[in-house]
Amino acid sequence: MGAALALAERGRGRTAPNPNVGCVIVDDAGRVVGRCWTQPGGRPHAEAMALAEAGERARGATAYVTLEPCAHVSTRGPACSDSLIAAGVTRVVAGIEDPDPRTAGSGFARLREAGVAVTAGVRAEDARRSMAGFLTRLALGRPFVTLKLATSLDGCIAMADGTSRWITGAESRAHAHLERSRHEAILVGRGTYEADAPRLDVRLPGLEERSPERVILSTRPHPSGAARLPPSPAGRGKMLLKAAKGEGGWLSIPSPQAIIDLPADHLLVEGGAQTAAAFLRADLVDRLLLYRAPILIGGGKPGIADVGLSDLSAAHGRWRLADARRLGVDRLEVYERASCLPASSPTSAPSAASNSAATRES
Amino acid sequence: MGAALALAERGRGRTAPNPNVGCVIVDDAGRVVGRCWTQPGGRPHAEAMALAEAGERARGATAYVTLEPCAHVSTRGPACSDSLIAAGVTRVVAGIEDPDPRTAGSGFARLREAGVAVTAGVRAEDARRSMAGFLTRLALGRPFVTLKLATSLDGCIAMADGTSRWITGAESRAHAHLERSRHEAILVGRGTYEADAPRLDVRLPGLEERSPERVILSTRPHPSGAARLPPSPAGRGKMLLKAAKGEGGWLSIPSPQAIIDLPADHLLVEGGAQTAAAFLRADLVDRLLLYRAPILIGGGKPGIADVGLSDLSAAHGRWRLADARRLGVDRLEVYERASCLPASSPTSAPSAASNSAATRES
Ligand SMILES: NC(=O)c1ccc[n+]([C@@H]2O[C@H](COP(=O)([O-])OP(=O)(O)OC[C@H]3O[C@@H](n4cnc5c(N)ncnc54)[C@H](OP(=O)(O)O)[C@@H]3O)[C@@H](O)[C@H]2O)c1
Ligand SMILES: NC(=O)c1ccc[n+]([C@@H]2O[C@H](COP(=O)([O-])OP(=O)(O)OC[C@H]3O[C@@H](n4cnc5c(N)ncnc54)[C@H](OP(=O)(O)O)[C@@H]3O)[C@@H](O)[C@H]2O)c1
Numbered sequence: 001m002g003a004a005l006a007l008a009e010r011g012r013g014r015t016a017p018n019p020n021v022g023c024v025i026v027d028d029a030g031r032v033v034g035r036c037w038t039q040p041g042g043r044p045h046a047e048a049m050a051l052a053e054a055g056e057r058a059r060g061a062t063a064y065v066t067l068e069p070c071a072h073v074s075t076r077g078p079a080c081s082d083s084l085i086a087a088g089v090t091r092v093v094a095g096i097e098d099p100d101p102r103t104a105g106s107g108f109a110r111l112r113e114a115g116v117a118v119t120a121g122v123r124a125e126d127a128r129r130s131m132a133g134f135l136t137r138l139a140l141g142r143p144f145v146t147l148k149l150a151t152s153l154d155g156c157i158a159m160a161d162g163t164s165r166w167i168t169g170a171e172s173r174a175h176a177h178l179e180r181s182r183h184e185a186i187l188v189g190r191g192t193y194e195a196d197a198p199r200l201d202v203r204l205p206g207l208e209e210r211s212p213e214r215v216i217l218s219t220r221p222h223p224s225g226a227a228r229l230p231p232s233p234a235g236r237g238k239m240l241l242k243a244a245k246g247e248g249g250w251l252s253i254p255s256p257q258a259i260i261d262l263p264a265d266h267l268l269v270e271g272g273a274q275t276a277a278a279f280l281r282a283d284l285v286d287r288l289l290l291y292r293a294p295i296l297i298g299g300g301k302p303g304i305a306d307v308g309l310s311d312l313s314a315a316h317g318r319w320r321l322a323d324a325r326r327l328g329v330d331r332l333e334v335y336e337r338a339s340c341l342p343a344s345s346p347t348s349a350p351s352a353a354s355n356s357a358a359t360r361e362s
Numbered sequence: 363m364g365a366a367l368a369l370a371e372r373g374r375g376r377t378a379p380n381p382n383v384g385c386v387i388v389d390d391a392g393r394v395v396g397r398c399w400t401q402p403g404g405r406p407h408a409e410a411m412a413l414a415e416a417g418e419r420a421r422g423a424t425a426y427v428t429l430e431p432c433a434h435v436s437t438r439g440p441a442c443s444d445s446l447i448a449a450g451v452t453r454v455v456a457g458i459e460d461p462d463p464r465t466a467g468s469g470f471a472r473l474r475e476a477g478v479a480v481t482a483g484v485r486a487e488d489a490r491r492s493m494a495g496f497l498t499r500l501a502l503g504r505p506f507v508t509l510k511l512a513t514s515l516d517g518c519i520a521m522a523d524g525t526s527r528w529i530t531g532a533e534s535r536a537h538a539h540l541e542r543s544r545h546e547a548i549l550v551g552r553g554t555y556e557a558d559a560p561r562l563d564v565r566l567p568g569l570e571e572r573s574p575e576r577v578i579l580s581t582r583p584h585p586s587g588a589a590r591l592p593p594s595p596a597g598r599g600k601m602l603l604k605a606a607k608g609e610g611g612w613l614s615i616p617s618p619q620a621i622i623d624l625p626a627d628h629l630l631v632e633g634g635a636q637t638a639a640a641f642l643r644a645d646l647v648d649r650l651l652l653y654r655a656p657i658l659i660g661g662g663k664p665g666i667a668d669v670g671l672s673d674l675s676a677a678h679g680r681w682r683l684a685d686a687r688r689l690g691v692d693r694l695e696v697y698e699r700a701s702c703l704p705a706s707s708p709t710s711a712p713s714a715a716s717n718s719a720a721t722r723e724s
Contacts, residue, residue, distance in 0.1 A: 152677070153652060153697070154666045155517015163674055277660050288658075290515060294697060295677035296650075298639050299668030304516045306661030312525055315514070315657035321693070324686075331683070331695075335515070335656060 018042025059088035095127025133265030156300030184264035189275030380404030421450035457489025495627030518662030546626035551637030
């Protein structure tokens with residue numbers, strides 16, 4: 001399952017509107033005979049690819065898959081649960097049940113009816129984390145939002161005069177580019193867009209093609225170089241997006257809530273301070289990526305503007321450490337919501353969710 | 363040596379002007395026959411206490427000691443190197459050489475002349491860290507300075523309205539009190555003194571007696587409740603201090619540089635932002651204690667005011683992570699100078715060092 005989860009990461013940020021699934025098939029001698037992940041655009045599914053690789057060797061084998069195999073036939077392919085049965089797989093070990101109403105347990109049921117042994121819920125939390133984009137879209141109708149901050153030990157994102165090159169080191173910046181490659185969209189506030197003219201692309205060898213769509217947060221209808229994202233959940237699809245973008249290749253949205261219209265399951269917010277505060281105030285941040293350099297700036301620019309906190313106790317219990325590691329001399333900390341999803345979403349969840357399920361085309 | 367280093371910690375902040383040494387004596391069957399640390403006030407020395415515990419069992423034993431045994435006789439006791447020889451110890455394993463000019467290698471030499479096997483430099487870096495107060499006083503004529511900050515993830519020490527109770531949790535606060543107990547003196551700026559009227563004592567069961575002397579940083583000659591510390595390195599001694607304190611039991615100093623006059627080898631600076639910046643600007647911070655709660659404040663009070671940083675590159679290479687751990691849901695990070703001691707000290711090092719050596723009474 002660990003291997004399947006690692007494979008699933010390869011698809012993160014590229015499979016929308018489908019989930020990024022990983023699959024490993026192991027024969028009864030313990031040999032790996034097939035391994036794959038959901039392909040860009042959401043098809044073929046991970047199971048279909050892994051079964052194709054395994055061929056006849058799938059007979060009697062065990063399939064490890066991060067999500068319940070689907071139970072619905074699509075124009076783009078058969079149901080994975082049927083394919084697994086047809087290939088002669090005798091055991092399926094799965095991460096989580098697929099919340100998509102077209103599957104939602106019926107994939108497991110179909111496998112069991114055919115005599116396949118099913119073990120579900122294996123490394124469920126990791127599977128949920130791995131597919132957070134898909135799950136958030138399905139439950140709340142909006143992308144999963146990561147807020148990134150690169151700061152000094154005293155929490156500054158720049159010197160008082162605005163200088164911010166460089167606070168963090170090369171290892172941190174490479175890691176931040178890898179994170180970018182796993183997001184369909186990246187957003188900055190108009191202040192940062194105009195001050196820094198950031199490229200926001202992925203500058204890692206071999207991953208240059210995976211730069212996310214660039215989005216500006218601005219109340220202005222037409223920030224220069226950008227065009228307003230059309231407000232339509234049905235508009236989620238690369239083709240439509242390309243037409244919508246402004247001359248500079250940027251989109252713009254008028255409020256944090258408008259992320260509901262983004263054709264993305266993963267949104268990376270890269271500042272500045274007002275923008276970070278706007279997303280936090282709207283309770284639209286699911287994950288924090290904190291890159292911290294071992295320096296003190298003193299009297300520099302804080303990373304987050306006023307979020308309207310009423311009292312300190314209201315700030316507690318909100319974040320849970322998910323990962324901490326060194327990156328060169330810097331440190332990275334990843335925090336997640338202490339509860340899996342926000343209690344209530346400012347974007348109207350139920351209707352959005354049904355929209356979303358309707359537009360998922362897998 | 364690990365055990366000796368742990369014992370040495372018990373004396374930290376209580377042995378000035380002597381070093382806080384730890385000693386463990388092990389007989390030839392591997393049994394611990396004596397263990398102790400330098401007692402409050404600096405005498406008896408760790409070796410003397412451990413030898414007393416071991417008695418006849420020291421014959422043929424090995425002594426593990428964090429610092430070179432002293433070679434100078436004092437009115438308060440014989441030289442430890444002589445005592446070890448007289449007790450029949452046949453091997454000494456030591457951390458670092460004693461930089462005190464009265465010993466400085468002659469302790470080891472005397473042991474070797476008497477046929478004792480000496481291994482020096484064992485866990486030297488840990489030994490140096492453990493005796494940083496003593497070593498800083500000897501080299502630079504001033505206390506070792508730790509700056510403590512308790513912040514949110516975004517580096518705030520309070521909400522915009524000044525509320526700071528509580529950012530960090532009970533475990534962090536208990537740890538901070540333990541740190542207080544290992545310092546002879548604790549300092550805040552006049553702003554914090556007047557705003558918070560902090561007690562700055564040690565509120566841990568069994569350690570209440572170990573509250574440090576309280577000091578205010580202020581340019582005013584007479585902050586209410588405090589009296590100016592007399593500027594005299596010879597004044598280092600508890601008796602003189604008690605007379606100097608103001609009605610409120612506080613001392614005050616007019617500048618960060620005036621810490622040279624404090625009868626302390628360890629000074630804990632607890633803020634606020636201006637005071638932290640003043641010590642950093644003067645390059646008088648040796649260690650950072652960062653307690654961070656998993657909360658975001660947004661638009662709160664930053665922990666460090668302007669330190670006069672000229673450019674970002676000047677901030678790099680200055681701090682090295684020495685420890686990182688969880689304290690409940692909070693995290694503690696300890697940073698030290700990347701170089702052992704500042705290249706040049708604003709307090710005139712050579713004369714201070716000779717003063718210091720002269721007043722060390724061990
Ligand atoms: N070191 C780093 O990691 C880093 C990262 C990013 C930025 N920075 C620095 O941060 C500075 C810019 O930060 P900033 O806080 O001034 O600006 P910002 O957050 O980048 O942009 C502020 C703008 O965002 C729009 N905005 C904010 N809240 C909104 C809301 N609720 N709804 C709609 N639009 C909203 C507004 O645009 P309109 O006025 O057009 O409505 C506002 O003027 C720059 O100096 C940049 O270099 C540093
Ligand atoms: N959460 C926490 O951990 C924490 C900790 C500490 C403080 N705080 C908060 O921080 C706030 C106070 O911070 P602050 O920055 O305003 O004040 P501060 O640093 O506590 O005190 C400022 C005063 O220190 C003196 N001072 C500063 N630099 C000096 C220098 N180089 N030489 C001599 N004296 C110097 C000056 O006193 P004179 O004007 O008398 O010369 C100055 O007015 C309070 O609201 C407090 O609650 C929070």
